[in-house]
Amino acid sequence: MALTLTTQRLLAGLDHGPAPRLTAGGLVDLVEASGLTGRGGGGFPTARKIRSIGRRPVVVGNAMESEYLSRKDAVLLRTAPGLVLDGLEILASALRARRVLLAVGHRIDPGRVREEVAVRRSPVEVRHLAGGFVAGQESALVNRLDGRPGLPGDPLVPVRERGVDGRPTLVVNAETLAQLALLARYGADWFRSVGTSEDPGTFLVSLTGSTRDVVPHPGVVEVPRGTSLRDVLNGAGTPVQRARAVLVGGYHGTWLPMAALDAPLSRGGLAPYGATPGAGVLHVLDRRACPLRTSADVASYLARESAGQCGPCLNGLPRMADTLARLAVPGADPRLSAEVERLQALARGRGACAHPDGTAHFVASSMRVFAGHVEAHLRGECHALGGAA
Amino acid sequence: MSRGARRLHVDWTRCDGHGSCAELLPELLALDDWGFPVSRTGERDPEVPAVLERHARRAQKACPLLALRLIPAVTRAP
Amino acid sequence: MSEALWALGRGTGVVALVMFTVTIVLGILGRSGRSVAGLGRFGVTEVHRTAALTGTTLVAVHVTSLFFDPYAQLRLVDVVFPFLGAYRPLWLGLGTLAVDLLLVVVTVSLLREKVGPRVFRTVHWATYALWPIALAHAVGNGTDRTSSWLLALAAACAGAVVVAVGWRLSPSYGERGWSRTPRRLPSWPSP
Numbered sequence: 001m002a003l004t005l006t007t008q009r010l011l012a013g014l015d016h017g018p019a020p021r022l023t024a025g026g027l028v029d030l031v032e033a034s035g036l037t038g039r040g041g042g043g044f045p046t047a048r049k050i051r052s053i054g055r056r057p058v059v060v061g062n063a064m065e066s067e068y069l070s071r072k073d074a075v076l077l078r079t080a081p082g083l084v085l086d087g088l089e090i091l092a093s094a095l096r097a098r099r100v101l102l103a104v105g106h107r108i109d110p111g112r113v114r115e116e117v118a119v120r121r122s123p124v125e126v127r128h129l130a131g132g133f134v135a136g137q138e139s140a141l142v143n144r145l146d147g148r149p150g151l152p153g154d155p156l157v158p159v160r161e162r163g164v165d166g167r168p169t170l171v172v173n174a175e176t177l178a179q180l181a182l183l184a185r186y187g188a189d190w191f192r193s194v195g196t197s198e199d200p201g202t203f204l205v206s207l208t209g210s211t212r213d214v215v216p217h218p219g220v221v222e223v224p225r226g227t228s229l230r231d232v233l234n235g236a237g238t239p240v241q242r243a244r245a246v247l248v249g250g251y252h253g254t255w256l257p258m259a260a261l262d263a264p265l266s267r268g269g270l271a272p273y274g275a276t277p278g279a280g281v282l283h284v285l286d287r288r289a290c291p292l293r294t295s296a297d298v299a300s301y302l303a304r305e306s307a308g309q310c311g312p313c314l315n316g317l318p319r320m321a322d323t324l325a326r327l328a329v330p331g332a333d334p335r336l337s338a339e340v341e342r343l344q345a346l347a348r349g350r351g352a353c354a355h356p357d358g359t360a361h362f363v364a365s366s367m368r369v370f371a372g373h374v375e376a377h378l379r380g381e382c383h384a385l386g387g388a389a
Numbered sequence: 390m391s392r393g394a395r396r397l398h399v400d401w402t403r404c405d406g407h408g409s410c411a412e413l414l415p416e417l418l419a420l421d422d423w424g425f426p427v428s429r430t431g432e433r434d435p436e437v438p439a440v441l442e443r444h445a446r447r448a449q450k451a452c453p454l455l456a457l458r459l460i461p462a463v464t465r466a467p
Numbered sequence: 468m469s470e471a472l473w474a475l476g477r478g479t480g481v482v483a484l485v486m487f488t489v490t491i492v493l494g495i496l497g498r499s500g501r502s503v504a505g506l507g508r509f510g511v512t513e514v515h516r517t518a519a520l521t522g523t524t525l526v527a528v529h530v531t532s533l534f535f536d537p538y539a540q541l542r543l544v545d546v547v548f549p550f551l552g553a554y555r556p557l558w559l560g561l562g563t564l565a566v567d568l569l570l571v572v573v574t575v576s577l578l579r580e581k582v583g584p585r586v587f588r589t590v591h592w593a594t595y596a597l598w599p600i601a602l603a604h605a606v607g608n609g610t611d612r613t614s615s616w617l618l619a620l621a622a623a624c625a626g627a628v629v630v631a632v633g634w635r636l637s638p639s640y641g642e643r644g645w646s647r648t649p650r651r652l653p654s655w656p657s658p
Contacts, residue, residue: 350401
């Protein structure tokens with residue numbers, strides 16, 4: 001796709017030669033100096049994650065692509081599987097890992113990466129796993145890899161202490177691994193040469209739209225951190241006047257209204273909007289779509305994707321989605337607004353994983369950013385042209 | 390925060406909304422629309438003041454599914 | 468002296484049966500998550516445990532006093548290995564079996580935090596076998612098998628348990644009394 005502001009690193013398709021081997025200390029220093037943060041959604045500083053892992057860990061690459069709107073893991077494993085494997089092998093050798101695995105989601109074809117594993121006689125065990133939105137959550141993934149149902153575990157004992165085979169387990173997103181593979185070759189200064197000082201490097205953006213009109217060319221692009229939302233959309237040929245808002249991060253992310261178009265896509269740049277780059281998803285909402293209808297549909301999907309293990313999530317999310325759906329019908333009862341607010345607060349911090357929290361965050365963002373639309377609905381009007389899109 | 394202070398942790402993989410805990414520790418726990426415990430303090434793992442520690446222990450023992458734990462209040466950062 | 472021991476043995480046995488009947492009924496009531504006026508939910512659990520431990524203590528006294536009573540002809544082996552006894556070996560054997568099961572259930576229950584909820588729950592199912600065996604032993608070994616007071620008491624206990632179990636199996640037993648979606652339980656709960 002035609003995008004003027006891309007920096008091709010992961011997606012350059014170059015042969016970078018063999019990956020270097022690093023010592024544990026060397027690895028931590030390098031990653032620390034680079035400022036690399038997790039690209040899976042959590043945005044955790046990767047150096048801290050590596051430093052805190054126990055002896056002889058198990059290393060797991062997370063390419064589950066369980067974020068519904070994301071396509072980056074698929075693109076990476078198709079165009080640069082070697083980089084993902086390099087990242088795993090660098091970690092495995094530096095940390096003297098007992099085992100190293102790559103979990104590939106069911107929406108991705110593992111053919112290419114399996115070929116690459118065979119060609120280089122890699123110790124990486126590729127596992128092709130089914131699973132929905134919660135399947136990529138690290139403790140659910142660890143349970144799955146151990147042959148148990150993929151339900152999240154109690155976070156009191158995190159997987160970095162006890163995970164696969166009962167061992168300390170380091171779970172790293174596929175894109176983070178690929179970034180690490182290049183970082184190890186070219187150094188921290190090179191890594192920091194694009195992006196912002198507080199959020200350096202590039203990241204993969206999965207750009208989608210609620211209609212073809214608003215995003216004519218959906219796909220995955222690699223952009224420097226700190227690129228403005230406007231520049232990414234313009235580069236993709238998005239007619240911004242047709243858009244109402246952009247969902248940033250993923251289904252657990254935050255809506256940015258058009259007034260925030262110049263927000264830099266970095267942790268610092270998005271923080272004032274209560275948003276983070278998340279899993280790199282940018283979903284553009286067509287102005288013709290009713291934003292409450294769209295939000296209710298997303299909330300419904302998220303409710304169905306509950307692992308069903310924890311009462312507050314299993315019961316609370318469907319009720320919240322249902323209430324939002326009723327609010328999405330113009331002429332709704334005004335008390336529904338307060339009820340949505342109550343239910344989203346009730347979903348936070350209660351459950352083994354962050355699925356209810358993320359869903360509540362999304363719903364709260366919808367209510368806040370589309371507050372004007374909510375008011376219109378309560379008056380019996382809907383300002384979207386043409387209803388649901 | 391005093392040394393030796395405790396927090397009440399719910400293991401959500403075990404909790405089935407039996408509700409004894411909220412009966413024994415109403416200062417810290419209420420029940421939601423479906424009978425599952427909610428922290429009244431807004432914290433995920435509510436801190437247990439010293440005066441309530443005895444009641445918190447009783448609540449922990451009363452849970453038929455062993456879903457409650459009293460953990461140290463100061464948790465180490467990852 | 469032998470008569471006193473015999474009386475103590477029978478007395479503690481009968482009361483233990485009542486205790487275990489209360490235990491099992493409250494256990495079923497507790498699992499239902501229903502609150503009982505004056506007890507709450509926590510009270511049902513606590514009284515359930517107290518009745519169980521009281522019953523266990525009474526069984527210990529029951530076995531000890533009968534062990535020292537020459538009329539009962541109880542050897543040490545009969546306390547642990549069933550059906551080897553001299554006096555009414557079948558019914559006595561059931562008593563021994565009940566004691567064996569009781570020992571396992573109580574030990575695991577007291578150590579439930581160590582063994583974890585899965586082991587605890589699995590072993591606890593044995594109480595559905597333990598209670599009828601204890602009842603059969605009580606009726607079979609209670610000396611005056613035809614004495615109406617013991618039969619009436621046994622019938623009352625049996626009635627209570629049958630009603631409780633019937634409720635347990637009925638659809639109205641439900642999700643702990645709340646209107647909610649049943650949780651998808653992992654086959655491997657957290658250790």
